[in-house]
Amino acid sequence: AQKVTQAQTEISVVEKEDVTLDCVYETRDTTYYLFWYKQPPSGELVFLIRRNSFDEQNEISGRYSWNFQKSTSSFNFTITASQVVDSAVYFCALNPIGGETSGSRLTFGEGTQLTVNP
Amino acid sequence: NAGVMQNPRHLVRRRGQEARLRCSPMKGHSHVYWYRQLPEEGLKFMVYLQKENIIDESGMPKERFSAEFPKEGPSILRIQQVVRGDSAAYFCASSPLGIEQFFGPGTRLTVL
Numbered sequence: 001a002q003k004v005t006q007a008q009t010e011i012s013v014v015e016k017e018d019v020t021l022d023c024v025y026e027t028r029d030t031t032y033y034l035f036w037y038k039q040p041p042s043g044e045l046v047f048l049i050r051r052n053s054f055d056e057q058n059e060i061s062g063r064y065s066w067n068f069q070k071s072t073s074s075f076n077f078t079i080t081a082s083q084v085v086d087s088a089v090y091f092c093a094l095n096p097i098g099g100e101t102s103g104s105r106l107t108f109g110e111g112t113q114l115t116v117n118p
Numbered sequence: 119n120a121g122v123m124q125n126p127r128h129l130v131r132r133r134g135q136e137a138r139l140r141c142s143p144m145k146g147h148s149h150v151y152w153y154r155q156l157p158e159e160g161l162k163f164m165v166y167l168q169k170e171n172i173i174d175e176s177g178m179p180k181e182r183f184s185a186e187f188p189k190e191g192p193s194i195l196r197i198q199q200v201v202r203g204d205s206a207a208y209f210c211a212s213s214p215l216g217i218e219q220f221f222g223p224g225t226r227l228t229v230l
Contacts, residue, residue, distance in 0.1 A: 020131055033217060033218075037221075042225070043226070044206065044221070044222075044223045044224065045161075045209060045221040045224075047218075047220070047221070050217075050218055091160060091161065093129075095195075095217065095219075097217070100162055105151065105163035105166060105174065105177065106153075106161075106163065106211075106219060107163070108160040108161045108162070109159040110159060111159075111160050
């Protein structure tokens, strides 16, 4: 069985601060994908990144960066110089590859509500 | 290439009525997934379908809920005899290969 834990329920920062959203996962599968999604107040789900378990290189995309550490089963997400438009709920998710549920469900964390204040 | 379409975006039903939620996957995508998001919670998997087949329905409530993905037309999530606890956002996702899932805008169901 898979489990994704986002221990931070809510985070509040002031604009231009850096903020890191934590994600810890559990899986018995040796290969899997990890995802981050953003859910702004309008409610839709916006895909941010996919990472497979073979690739532990960190990734940077503009103000966003991701730190994947297989040894600690963590896939943390950092926003640099946060902006008010970053205010949203952020979800981390896991999808196994090649196992019984391969190609099947995404297991989501409970989400972190990020509020960026001006 | 249009994204995943869901309709209606908002649906209001009285207790005991039926709710039908529709999802049109992206062109070329044969994998469809339904998730439910209860208020203040994360998304929970409900069912995974390919054309005309239910692959995994382990997340579906045993009663009142059903899903289909016919050869022609959209995928349908059907909730019979709705209760207040069914009020939630229902998201559909589609995928070409069953890995990366593209989400629709969701249907927000309110049961009065």
